[in-house]
Amino acid sequence: xxxxxxxxxSWSVLTTDFIIVLYIALGGVTLSSVLHLCNAQxxxxxxxLACTFFVLYPIAGVLLxxxxxxxxxxxxxxxxxxxxxxxxxxxxxxxxxxxxxxxxFILVGILYGVFIKYQYLTSVDxxxxxxxxxxxxxxxxxxxxxxxxxxxxWDFEMTMTPGWHSASYAAYFFQSxxxxxxxxxxxxxxxxxxxxxxxxxxxxxxxNFMAQFMLxxxxxxxxxxxxxxxxxxxxxxxxxxxxxxxxxxxEFAPLWWIFITLKFIIPFTTLAITPNRHNPVVITMVxxxxxxxxxxERYTWIAGSVKPEYYRMPxxxxxxxxxxxxxxxxxxxxxKWALNRYGLVSSEGRAGTQQEI
Numbered sequence: 001x002x003x004x005x006x007x008x009x010s011w012s013v014l015t016t017d018f019i020i021v022l023y024i025a026l027g028g029v030t031l032s033s034v035l036h037l038c039n040a041q042x043x044x045x046x047x048x049l050a051c052t053f054f055v056l057y058p059i060a061g062v063l064l065x066x067x068x069x070x071x072x073x074x075x076x077x078x079x080x081x082x083x084x085x086x087x088x089x090x091x092x093x094x095x096x097x098x099x100x101x102x103x104x105f106i107l108v109g110i111l112y113g114v115f116i117k118y119q120y121l122t123s124v125d126x127x128x129x130x131x132x133x134x135x136x137x138x139x140x141x142x143x144x145x146x147x148x149x150x151x152x153x154w155d156f157e158m159t160m161t162p163g164w165h166s167a168s169y170a171a172y173f174f175q176s177x178x179x180x181x182x183x184x185x186x187x188x189x190x191x192x193x194x195x196x197x198x199x200x201x202x203x204x205x206x207x208n209f210m211a212q213f214m215l216x217x218x219x220x221x222x223x224x225x226x227x228x229x230x231x232x233x234x235x236x237x238x239x240x241x242x243x244x245x246x247x248x249x250x251e252f253a254p255l256w257w258i259f260i261t262l263k264f265i266i267p268f269t270t271l272a273i274t275p276n277r278h279n280p281v282v283i284t285m286v287x288x289x290x291x292x293x294x295x296x297e298r299y300t301w302i303a304g305s306v307k308p309e310y311y312r313m314p315x316x317x318x319x320x321x322x323x324x325x326x327x328x329x330x331x332x333x334x335x336k337w338a339l340n341r342y343g344l345v346s347s348e349g350r351a352g353t354q355q356e357i
Contacts, residue, residue: 027181149174160305262293
């Protein structure tokens with residue numbers, strides 16, 4: 001048992017990488033859907049670039065199968081279940097967990113794939129039927145994102161600690177990951193713009209819109225984070241506060257305060273200043289802060305679900321380094337292939353005509 005819990009931190013790196021890759025894949029289609037439903041005109045400049053990241057979805061699927069096959073290494077509560085201790089009986093029947101994760105992944109993948117297909121069709125077929133069907137599909141995307149995101153939040157983070165729950169954890173989880181995608185996409189746009197290889201360059205004011213979006217999501221993220229914390233603290237629920245205190249006051253305390261700084265303090269204090277929201281370099285630096293902070297946040301919640309004596313800082317073994325580097329190298333090549341496959345980049349760099357931000 002102790003040997004199993006000691007290695008849990010290493011496997012938590014793989015779980016964290018899976019969640020990050022999954023939400024980068026989902027984020028592009030979700031963003032395109034939201035922009036379409038809001039009738040944001042700037043969506044036409046970024047929607048195909050955003051949906052490119054759905055090429056990472058099969059990679060997330062492979063990681064999901066590996067995690068599910070790992071059993072005890074992925075879900076530390078499973079060893080207790082084998083010993084006869086019940087942890088959410090019914091919901092956490094492991095066979096049911098595996099089936100719902102696999103079926104949910106497939107259904108979401110089909111829906112998101114149909115969205116991408118009809119998004120393309122709307123650009124070549126202006127008929128009412130196609131436009132109406134695309135809008136109806138776009139309406140389903142946020143619901144799928146919320147429902148599927150809730151299931152992933154419960155299975156891979158919230159219920160990792162037996163008996164611990166939060167009514168707002170799912171919203172906090174998938175909103176945090178959407179916050180991360182906005183930041184990741186901003187970084188992507190910055191370097192693609194600098195490369196001059198985009199087939200259709202976008203206007204620089206897009207960075208201002210992304211900065212405003214990130215600022216709004218930073219505020220919402222902070223609200224959802226402290227909502228669950230304050231309910232437990234004011235309600236004097238010691239059993240629920242134990243998980244917070246274990247991570248905030250013991251070995252993971254540096255990680256805890258680092259991700260709060262990277263996800264809230266730096267983005268809010270920087271983007272709240274109007275001139276900074278018009279500076280692509282500053283915006284991109286803030287975006288890096290959010291992405292790194294989200295990875296640390298996910299790892300802290302996952303690896304911090306055991307007793308403090310079994311905490312392990314990330315990347316203290318070669319396993320974490322090798323796995324993370326390999327996964328993101330594969331993702332980089334996949335995105336590069338998709339950009340070329342769909343003609344979103346040109347073979348030769350060229351400077352586009354862009355408006356001032």
